[in-house]
Amino acid sequence: MNNVRVRYAPSPTGLQHIGGLRTALFNYLLARAYGGQFYLRIEDTDQTRYNPEAVDDLYDTLRWAGLDWDEGPDRGGPFGPYIQSQRLELYRETAERLIAEGHAYRCFCTPERLTELRTWQEQQHLPSGYDRRCRSLSPDEAQKLAREGNPYVIRFIQTEAPVAFEDEILGKIEKAGTDLPIDPVLLKSDGYPTYHLAHVTDDHLMQTTHVLRAQEWLPSAPLHVQLFDALGWPRPKYVHLPLILGSDGQKLSKRHGATSVRQFKESGYLPAALVNYLALLGWSAGGDREFFTLAELEKLFSLDRLNKSPGVFDYKKLEHFNATYLRGFSEPELAALLLEEASKAGLTSTPATEAEKRQAELMAPLVRERLTFLNEAPGMLRFVFAEPTPAPVADLIPKKGTAETAASILAAVIPLVSGSDERTSEATEELFRAKAEELGLKLGDFMHPVRVAVSGSKVSPPMFGSMKAVGEARVKARLEAAWRLLTN
Numbered sequence: 001m002n003n004v005r006v007r008y009a010p011s012p013t014g015l016q017h018i019g020g021l022r023t024a025l026f027n028y029l030l031a032r033a034y035g036g037q038f039y040l041r042i043e044d045t046d047q048t049r050y051n052p053e054a055v056d057d058l059y060d061t062l063r064w065a066g067l068d069w070d071e072g073p074d075r076g077g078p079f080g081p082y083i084q085s086q087r088l089e090l091y092r093e094t095a096e097r098l099i100a101e102g103h104a105y106r107c108f109c110t111p112e113r114l115t116e117l118r119t120w121q122e123q124q125h126l127p128s129g130y131d132r133r134c135r136s137l138s139p140d141e142a143q144k145l146a147r148e149g150n151p152y153v154i155r156f157i158q159t160e161a162p163v164a165f166e167d168e169i170l171g172k173i174e175k176a177g178t179d180l181p182i183d184p185v186l187l188k189s190d191g192y193p194t195y196h197l198a199h200v201t202d203d204h205l206m207q208t209t210h211v212l213r214a215q216e217w218l219p220s221a222p223l224h225v226q227l228f229d230a231l232g233w234p235r236p237k238y239v240h241l242p243l244i245l246g247s248d249g250q251k252l253s254k255r256h257g258a259t260s261v262r263q264f265k266e267s268g269y270l271p272a273a274l275v276n277y278l279a280l281l282g283w284s285a286g287g288d289r290e291f292f293t294l295a296e297l298e299k300l301f302s303l304d305r306l307n308k309s310p311g312v313f314d315y316k317k318l319e320h321f322n323a324t325y326l327r328g329f330s331e332p333e334l335a336a337l338l339l340e341e342a343s344k345a346g347l348t349s350t351p352a353t354e355a356e357k358r359q360a361e362l363m364a365p366l367v368r369e370r371l372t373f374l375n376e377a378p379g380m381l382r383f384v385f386a387e388p389t390p391a392p393v394a395d396l397i398p399k400k401g402t403a404e405t406a407a408s409i410l411a412a413v414i415p416l417v418s419g420s421d422e423r424t425s426e427a428t429e430e431l432f433r434a435k436a437e438e439l440g441l442k443l444g445d446f447m448h449p450v451r452v453a454v455s456g457s458k459v460s461p462p463m464f465g466s467m468k469a470v471g472e473a474r475v476k477a478r479l480e481a482a483w484r485l486l487t488n
């Protein structure tokens with residue numbers, strides 16, 4: 001395993017899929033585990049499906065996930081260009097060589113003829129596939145037609161010999177020649193290669209040692225090894241990654257939940273949690289351990305721990321990973337993240353003021369256990385940084401109480417708040433508890449109008465700590481306003 005060279009080779013057709021990120025991750029980890037190189041190649045040969053936004057999304061999500069690449073369109077490298085649409089000459093060269101050496105031929109059949117052929121085959125209940133008509137053109141005839149400007153594709157000559165290759169996860173795979181597609185297209189009439197030709201050409205020229213890719217490519221792998229063999233190029237090692245399924249055993253799709261990396265990012269997932277979770281979708285370190293940093297994975301990853309069986313994407317478990325990662329932050333780290341979220345939501349200034357920093361530090365320990373996603377933070381913290389919309393009067397009244405009870409609680413509490421900036425929140429709590437006891441109220445009922453008045457809501461982070469973060473003057477003003485509302 002020296003000189004590992006691996007790649008992530010996405011087709012920019014849509015937002016980066018979670019499965020794509022896992023493919024990128026496994027390639028990245030293999031390179032890092034063996035001190036090799038990981039490069040990025042943009043496979044934009046299907047011009048009808050090309051989407052420039054997808055390219056930006058790709059860079060954005062890979063960077064967000066922390067997977068850096070050694071070579072690629074943006075950083076260059078010794079094997080560029082790394083964008084397939086800029087390598088068309090190379091594919092043509094390969095295809096011409098295959099023709100010259102008797103492994104491929106030009107096919108001039110029009111799309112209309114191919115449609116007719118397919119319809120006829122269907123009517124006759126015959127297996128579908130190209131009828132090899134242009135195989136019988138002599139090289140001179142084919143040259144002539146090409147020179148006259150007739151559009152053509154280049155097809156591979158599929159022989160009937162069986163094909164075998166080794167997959168690093170799945171073991172030996174063997175296919176009878178008769179089970180393979182008839183003379184598949186390598187170069188399209190627009191001069192762009194199909195995936196097959198581009199894969200073989202690029203992974204040879206770019207010296208890829210291992211091809212870790214989605215299992216959807218497994219059926220095409222026999223063709224790929226035939227192409228490598230025909231060209232006299234060494235085959236790379238193939239690693240077809242286990243499928244990712246939804247909880248119902250079907251291929252993961254939008255029906256199951258978010259599938260694009262961007263959606264996860266925007267829903268407040270931490271990249272470290274997502275990456276950790278994805279690493280376990282088809283790989284395990286052995287044993288029960290589940291939590292790994294990227295740096296740890298870079299050391300531990302190996303091909304022999306990849307699974308054959310599909311991974312089931314468990315959204316609940318991923319949520320749990322996210323919450324666990326959030327709890328893993330130290331208080332200063334979490335406070336900084338809270339401020340970032342608060343500033344994104346327009347609640348605080350950027351950079352944060354000293355007062356806002358202090359507030360975030362006070363709130364960090366109070367919200368850490370309550371957060372599953374970081375983007376829930378602005379909702380929880382709004383009342384600390386900004387004035388909440390006053391709650392309706394009815395909300396201020398405790399369950400088995402009246403407006404009078406609520407008003408008398410607030411009246412009793414307002415004087416207790418004086419001096420709270422100079423006390424610990426525990427000391428304020430003591431005072432409140434004593435007062436609740438004196439009035440013969442349970443602390444929960446006693447705190448109800450206080451919570452609603454201060455936070456604007458019946459649910460809030462722990463109140464005594466929160467009041468400390470809001471600050472004496474603002475707490476007092478909110479309690480007084482609520483009291484007025486109740487007594488008017």
Ligand code: GLU
Nearest residue numbers: 009010011043199212213
């Ligand atoms: N462009 C192909 C895809 O996105 C790449 C497959 C491969 O890794 O070779 O599916």
